[in-house]
Amino acid sequence: MEHAARKLEPARPMVAVPVAPPVPAAPQPAGLMRQARRRFALYRGRLRALLLAALSLAAFVLAWHLLTKYRVNIYVRFINVPSPADVLDSARRAAHDPRFLMHLALSCRRILIGFSLAAVVAVPLGLVMGRFRIARELVFPLTEVLRPIPAIAWVPMAIMLWPSNEESIVFITFLGSFFPILINTLHGMAMVDPVLVRAAQCLGAREATIFREVYFPAALPHIFTGLTVGMGVAWVSLIAAEMISGQFGIGYFTWEAYSLVQYPDIALGMICIGVLGLGSSAAIRGIGRIVMPWSRA
Amino acid sequence: MLAPTSGVALKGLVEVSHFGLAYDTVDGDVEAVSDVSIHVNPGEFVSIIGPSGCGKSTLLNAVAGFLKPTSGTVAVDGEPVDGPSADRGMVFQQYSLFPWKTVRGNVEFGLKMKGRDRHNRELAARTLLGLAGLSQFENHYPDRLSGGMKQRVGIVRALATGPKVLLLDEPFGALDAQTRVIMQQILTNMWQRLKISVLFVTHDIDEAIFLSDRVYCMTARPGTIKAEIMVPLERPRQPAMMMSSEFLALRRGLMSLIREESLKAMGGEISDGALEGLSIDLHGQSLADVL
Numbered sequence: 001m002e003h004a005a006r007k008l009e010p011a012r013p014m015v016a017v018p019v020a021p022p023v024p025a026a027p028q029p030a031g032l033m034r035q036a037r038r039r040f041a042l043y044r045g046r047l048r049a050l051l052l053a054a055l056s057l058a059a060f061v062l063a064w065h066l067l068t069k070y071r072v073n074i075y076v077r078f079i080n081v082p083s084p085a086d087v088l089d090s091a092r093r094a095a096h097d098p099r100f101l102m103h104l105a106l107s108c109r110r111i112l113i114g115f116s117l118a119a120v121v122a123v124p125l126g127l128v129m130g131r132f133r134i135a136r137e138l139v140f141p142l143t144e145v146l147r148p149i150p151a152i153a154w155v156p157m158a159i160m161l162w163p164s165n166e167e168s169i170v171f172i173t174f175l176g177s178f179f180p181i182l183i184n185t186l187h188g189m190a191m192v193d194p195v196l197v198r199a200a201q202c203l204g205a206r207e208a209t210i211f212r213e214v215y216f217p218a219a220l221p222h223i224f225t226g227l228t229v230g231m232g233v234a235w236v237s238l239i240a241a242e243m244i245s246g247q248f249g250i251g252y253f254t255w256e257a258y259s260l261v262q263y264p265d266i267a268l269g270m271i272c273i274g275v276l277g278l279g280s281s282a283a284i285r286g287i288g289r290i291v292m293p294w295s296r297a
Numbered sequence: 298m299l300a301p302t303s304g305v306a307l308k309g310l311v312e313v314s315h316f317g318l319a320y321d322t323v324d325g326d327v328e329a330v331s332d333v334s335i336h337v338n339p340g341e342f343v344s345i346i347g348p349s350g351c352g353k354s355t356l357l358n359a360v361a362g363f364l365k366p367t368s369g370t371v372a373v374d375g376e377p378v379d380g381p382s383a384d385r386g387m388v389f390q391q392y393s394l395f396p397w398k399t400v401r402g403n404v405e406f407g408l409k410m411k412g413r414d415r416h417n418r419e420l421a422a423r424t425l426l427g428l429a430g431l432s433q434f435e436n437h438y439p440d441r442l443s444g445g446m447k448q449r450v451g452i453v454r455a456l457a458t459g460p461k462v463l464l465l466d467e468p469f470g471a472l473d474a475q476t477r478v479i480m481q482q483i484l485t486n487m488w489q490r491l492k493i494s495v496l497f498v499t500h501d502i503d504e505a506i507f508l509s510d511r512v513y514c515m516t517a518r519p520g521t522i523k524a525e526i527m528v529p530l531e532r533p534r535q536p537a538m539m540m541s542s543e544f545l546a547l548r549r550g551l552m553s554l555i556r557e558e559s560l561k562a563m564g565g566e567i568s569d570g571a572l573e574g575l576s577i578d579l580h581g582q583s584l585a586d587v588l
Binding site: 193195196198199200201202203204205206209213214217218220292293294295 | 361362363380381382383385386387389391393394395396397398406407410411438439440454455458
């Protein structure tokens with residue numbers, strides 16, 4: 001107490017006066033300046049992120065260029081690794097090659113079918129399991145046993161199960177995305193605030209309406225998390241399946257490039273997989289933003 | 298305190314008689330509320346006040362239809378309560394707006410459940426939102442609203458279906474003192490215009506007196522009714538009344554009632570004597586010396 005008082009005394013001899021608001025004209029330009037500066041800071045933050053992203057990508061390409069140009073060989077061997085220029089070259093050629101485009105289209109089709117099937121099955125199943133205990137207690141143990149098995153481990157079984165390669169690859173893709181979607185939907189249902197359900201009941205909502213108007217929208221953010229994760233795993237599973245059992249697809253293309261000693265095509269295939277994976281995740285996030293305008297995530 | 302008769306039969310008579318509620322636990326039944334009889338006349342504003350854990354929210358939840366009484370009955374307009382319904386609107390302490398619906402979407406929800414058409418819903422929602430001073434926020438999502446606004450929307454949403462009685466469970470408990478006073482005025486304004494029965498649960502003595510026609514004071518667990526206090530303050534009420542001698546007398550009376558029960562609720566160890574340091578024998582030394 002005493003200490004504080006002593007400290008204050010020399011600075012402001014009259015305590016009440018300096019607290020009064022300053023001249024009304026003064027804060028106006030100062031406020032505007034501050035606002036402008038703040039806006040700039042916000043804008044700069046975004047700009048900075050973009051610049052840094054470009055910088056890190058450029059640094060990666062540069063390092064890749066240097067490592068391959070000088071054919072660095074320090075335990076890790078860059079002797080046979082294609083240079084960025086080689087890959088760009090083969091990309092230019094591939095862009096006009098109907099075979100390459102068919103590989104891409106086929107992989108996208110498999111993702112679309114496998115992932116869509118997974119979403120169509122896993123989301124309703126998760127909603128029902130989340131709402132009805134009996135369904136949860138019945139199905140959950142089975143999913144918990146099957147979930148740790150990586151989709152790739154299903155490849156031999158899938159080949160036995162399905163009449164054609166195409167179906168077994170779609171099946172693998174389906175399995176890969178199925179569990180993340182299911183688990184996240186379940187989690188979303190578990191996180192539904194019970195007070196929202198009670199509020200709806202007090203407003204005259206019946207069971208079916210509550211399911212549609214409360215549980216479903218409340219679980220949606222988690223469902224979309226599941227879809228995003230599921231999409232990532234779908235690509236992982238698809239590429240593995242294509243490399244093992246495929247005859248077409250971008251995963252097969254990448255593997256075949258190695259066998260055919262078309263080294264630039266290996267990198268081209270990898271980059272295509274990365275870009276497609278990134279694009280499909282972004283697409284899901286975009287759909288999420290449209291479907292859930294209330295969530296700012 | 299009766300609502301003015303307007304040709305329509307009075308509605309919103311809440312009758313709770315010999316209500317008791319016990320929870321099953323491993324150690325046997327635990328009685329939360331025991332033999333409570335209260336009523337709310339049509340158009341009356343009644344508060345229930347009591348120490349935390351006294352079962353006042355339990356009682357309210359039973360009127361709402363979320364809990365079934367283990368003994369006694371709960372009825373509204375002579376009809377026994379059987380599950381929640383739009384007849385009994387409720388405002389919760391936790392913000393309970395649907396985050397995926399706009400302010401107007403939230404208010405329209407109950408009307409949608411009633412099958413009203415879009416035009417009808419919009420009109421009703423806009424009118425009520427205007428009454429609560431929320432017109433310019435009708436297209437906002439709840440996460441952009443302040444706590445006070447959220448609770449106002451919650452009240453408007455509960456009123457939109459035209460319930461017989463409005464139940465409020467410590468609705469202003471999470472708000473700061475200034476906002477709380479404004480909310481109380483808004484609530485009384487709306488109540489006076491709509492002539493609806495209100496059952497209001499709170500642990501705030503000023504709030505209970507300021508808002509109510511009658512206040513029930515509950516005992517510590519198991520909750521029973523300890524006292525019923527009439528609040529003869531005139532309406533419309535102004536915050537200035539909280540300084541009147543009449544108000545302060547009511548406040549003093551309720552305070553001592555509640556204090557007794559709060560001490561009981563905190564366990565036998567704390568008594569008024571202990572709080573004042575009188576029951577500790579210091580043998581003539583100062584407390585600092587003993588410690």
